[in-house]
Amino acid sequence: MTTVPIHTIDNLISQLPKAELHVHIEGTFEPELILEIAERNSIKLPYPSAEALRQAYKFHNLQSFLDLYYAGMSVLRTEQDYYDLANAYFARARQQNVVHTEIFFDPQAHLERGVKFEIVIEGLWEAVKASKKRFGISSKLIMCFLRDLSAESAMETLEMSLSYRDRIVAVGLDSAERGNPPAKFSNVFARARAEGYLTVAHAGEEGPPEYIWEALDVLQVSRIDHGVRSLEDSRLVRHLVDNQVPLTVCPLSNVKLRVFDKLHDHNLKEMLDLGIRATINSDDPAYFGGYVEDNYLSVSDALSLTRSDILSLAENSFLSAFLDPDERRLYLDLLHAVATPLKARKSDDSD
Numbered sequence: 001m002t003t004v005p006i007h008t009i010d011n012l013i014s015q016l017p018k019a020e021l022h023v024h025i026e027g028t029f030e031p032e033l034i035l036e037i038a039e040r041n042s043i044k045l046p047y048p049s050a051e052a053l054r055q056a057y058k059f060h061n062l063q064s065f066l067d068l069y070y071a072g073m074s075v076l077r078t079e080q081d082y083y084d085l086a087n088a089y090f091a092r093a094r095q096q097n098v099v100h101t102e103i104f105f106d107p108q109a110h111l112e113r114g115v116k117f118e119i120v121i122e123g124l125w126e127a128v129k130a131s132k133k134r135f136g137i138s139s140k141l142i143m144c145f146l147r148d149l150s151a152e153s154a155m156e157t158l159e160m161s162l163s164y165r166d167r168i169v170a171v172g173l174d175s176a177e178r179g180n181p182p183a184k185f186s187n188v189f190a191r192a193r194a195e196g197y198l199t200v201a202h203a204g205e206e207g208p209p210e211y212i213w214e215a216l217d218v219l220q221v222s223r224i225d226h227g228v229r230s231l232e233d234s235r236l237v238r239h240l241v242d243n244q245v246p247l248t249v250c251p252l253s254n255v256k257l258r259v260f261d262k263l264h265d266h267n268l269k270e271m272l273d274l275g276i277r278a279t280i281n282s283d284d285p286a287y288f289g290g291y292v293e294d295n296y297l298s299v300s301d302a303l304s305l306t307r308s309d310i311l312s313l314a315e316n317s318f319l320s321a322f323l324d325p326d327e328r329r330l331y332l333d334l335l336h337a338v339a340t341p342l343k344a345r346k347s348d349d350s351d
Contacts, residue, residue: 012310013296017334019100019317020093020281020292022225022248024144024174025124026073026106027284028089037084038075045075057287062206062257063176065287070109077115082123087134090127092285094135096293100321100331102140103128104172107157108149117160125167140322142200144172145188147180154188162195169322170198172225173215177207182214189219198222198322200248205259209233216245223247223320228254230276231267241275246320250283251299252290263302272309279317311339 031050038045047053053072059065076082086103093101103124110120124141131139143161145154161168171192173185182201189199201215205226212230215221216239223246230236230247240247251266253259260266271278280299285291290298300310318331 009300009305009307009310010297012307012339013293013300014097015338016310016314017097017099017331017338018292018296018314019102019279019321019331020098021102021223021246021279021317021321022104022250022281022283023089023101023292024104024106024284025086025089026076026109027069027288028092028286029072029085030088030286033084033088034072034075037081041075041077041081043075059257059287062178065257065284066176069284069287073109074113076110077119079119079123079126082120083127086124086127087130090131090135090137090139092291093137096291098137098292099334100138100318100323100327101131102142102169102322104142104144104174106144106146106174107160108146108153111157117157118164121161121164121167125164128167138327140169141167142170142172143168144174145185146175147173147182147184147202148176151185151188154185155191158188158192158195165195165197168197170200170222172199173201173203173219174225175202177202177205177211181207181211183218186218189221193220200225202226204229205254205257209236212236222322226250226254228259228267231270231274237274237276240277244277244319246277246279246316247271248281248320249278250281250288250295252285252295253283253288256288263298266299266303268299269303269305269309272305272312277316277320278313279320280313311335 031053035050056068105124107117107120128139131137199219199221200223201219201221202225203215204212209229209232212224212227215224225248227247249268255263268278280295282292282295314335318328
């Protein structure tokens with residue numbers, strides 16, 4: 001077998017169109033924009049510069065990250081702020097050849113600060129509406145519930161969202177996983193499904209494989225966000241493979257939050273070899289050191305991924321997205337149109 005030089009893999013990653021299915025819009029908040037919006041809203045932060053703020057991004061677990069994460073988003077106050085936040089993400093995503101994205105947002109984190117639901121959704125929605133025309137990116141919103149808050153709070157937030165049902169494709173579950181099993185929100189997700197929402201949930205990042213089972217069986221989710229601990233349960237692996245349940249994996253995030261000590265230890269390659277429908281995503285890229293293409297490049301190098309692996313990951317991203325059949329086929333055709341000449345070029349190079 002001919003070995004493909006890593007620069008060829010890098011070129012493939014750069015040119016392939018991608019979907020991103022696990023990105024928290026609040027987690028795309030770069031220090032420069034945080035300080036800009038803080039100044040606009042006359043909010044004083046204890047950081048004299050963007051670099052000083054970036055130096056604080058040293059986390060030893062999920063909770064230590066969340067503490068700084070919520071502090072950063074505290075400067076968001078107006079529709080313009082949320083529009084600017086989403087618009088900045090789309091601009092970066094376009095540079096990395098993202099053509100479709102499904103964005104998480106956390107209304108409870110803003111409601112707790114006195115920001116009205118409509119301010120959050122209106123600001124984000126204006127950017128979503130413009131994303132296709134401005135950046136060539138189709139986009140959807142997924143509203144997440146904070147699992148470390150009560151189920152009652154989640155239900156109240158769900159009720160608030162119903163007036164904006166046409167703008168939100170799904171509901172999800174995020175924040176601190178330990179001690180907050182998916183089943184805690186069974187009634188909330190049942191109501192969400194009855195209202196026509198699709199469902200996803202973070203599970204199996206810090207929490208055990210049992211949380212993944214709960215998300216599937218109790219919350220009846222369409223895909224699992226993270227899910228890296230699924231390999232600890234062989235029966236669960238068989239279920240994921242047999243049913244092609246998507247996992248939205250975030251490699252750089254997993255290392256930054258100490259789920260894995262090193263990227264070389266990550267189990268993404270094993271997932272692919274087992275036939276799990278894994279995808280690559282950036283999670284909270286402003287805090288974790290890389291957007292989606294950066295994740296592809298880093299994990300490709302660390303795990304010696306093949307061209308076939310890279311193509312599978314990109315293909316999986318579209319197969320796992322909340323797209324109608326025509327949209328999905330359009331993106332898959334685009335992917336294969338880009339991949340085919342690259343494949344032919346590789347064959348020529350090996351002659």
